[in-house]
Amino acid sequence: DAGVTQSPTHLIKTRGQQVTLRCSPISGHKSVSWYQQVLGQGPQFIFQYYEKEERGRGNFPDRFSARQFPNYSSELNVNALLLGDSALYLCASSLARPSSYNSPLHFGNGTRLTVT
Amino acid sequence: SQQGEEDPQALSIQEGENATMNCSYKTSINNLQWYRQNSGRGLVHLILIRSNEREKHSGRLRVTLDTSKKSSSLLITASRAADTASYFCATDYGNNRLAFGKGNQVVVIP
Numbered sequence: 118d119a120g121v122t123q124s125p126t127h128l129i130k131t132r133g134q135q136v137t138l139r140c141s142p143i144s145g146h147k148s149v150s151w152y153q154q155v156l157g158q159g160p161q162f163i164f165q166y167y168e169k170e171e172r173g174r175g176n177f178p179d180r181f182s183a184r185q186f187p188n189y190s191s192e193l194n195v196n197a198l199l200l201g202d203s204a205l206y207l208c209a210s211s212l213a214r215p216s217s218y219n220s221p222l223h224f225g226n227g228t229r230l231t232v233t
Numbered sequence: 234s235q236q237g238e239e240d241p242q243a244l245s246i247q248e249g250e251n252a253t254m255n256c257s258y259k260t261s262i263n264n265l266q267w268y269r270q271n272s273g274r275g276l277v278h279l280i281l282i283r284s285n286e287r288e289k290h291s292g293r294l295r296v297t298l299d300t301s302k303k304s305s306s307l308l309i310t311a312s313r314a315a316d317t318a319s320y321f322c323a324t325d326y327g328n329n330r331l332a333f334g335k336g337n338q339v340v341v342i343p
Contacts, residue, residue, distance in 0.1 A: 173330050219263065222278065
């Protein structure tokens with residue numbers, strides 16, 4: 118079975134532009150989460166979606182938005198890009214509902230975003 | 234913020250030796266998880282230990298959890314060159330959203 122897939126793998130954007138990142142979860146997984154990993158740091162939680170509804174949001178500005186589609190794939194959008202948005206953006210899927218803990222996350226290989 | 238913090242942050246060992254990493258957190262958790270990351274790629278789940286468990290094994294991995302000290306340790310026994318990676322602990326406070334530490338870079342020298 119295919120794992121979590123993310124596209125594109127690399128992206129270079131200019132300050133002020135907008136970017137859309139895509140994620141396809143493991144088949145059967147209804148929960149998708151997004152994380153930002155700045156170089157040298159651990160991932161930081163951005164969003165959590167389950168059954169197409171936002172179930173959680175991390176401490177990120179409103180420039181960040183996301184959605185989940187009926188097939189459970191997801192998009193992360195970032196508007197008005199800043200240099201500090203340069204990072205590896207990771208998508209993870211899970212079999213469990215957000216309220217049902219003790220379930221590991223399955224991560225994709227991420228999208229490397231560089232803002233110049 | 235309520236994040237795991239690993240200690241030490243960089244470890245260099247010879248193949249065959251054991252590697253131990255520690256992680257601390259600040260408030261009560263539902264579970265603690267360890268992940269591995271190779272060269273900036275995606276994270277791979279290694280092991281999950283629930284708050285009511287004290288020790289867990291998976292192959293060459295051994296994880297302990299001390300909720301009274303709010304700490305956990307990951308032991309990799311008989312390390313191999315392929316174990317070279319960054320290792321992260323992550324705490325789950327009950328909603329399947331993980332708070333990650335800064336990570337441990339482990340280099341296993343053949």
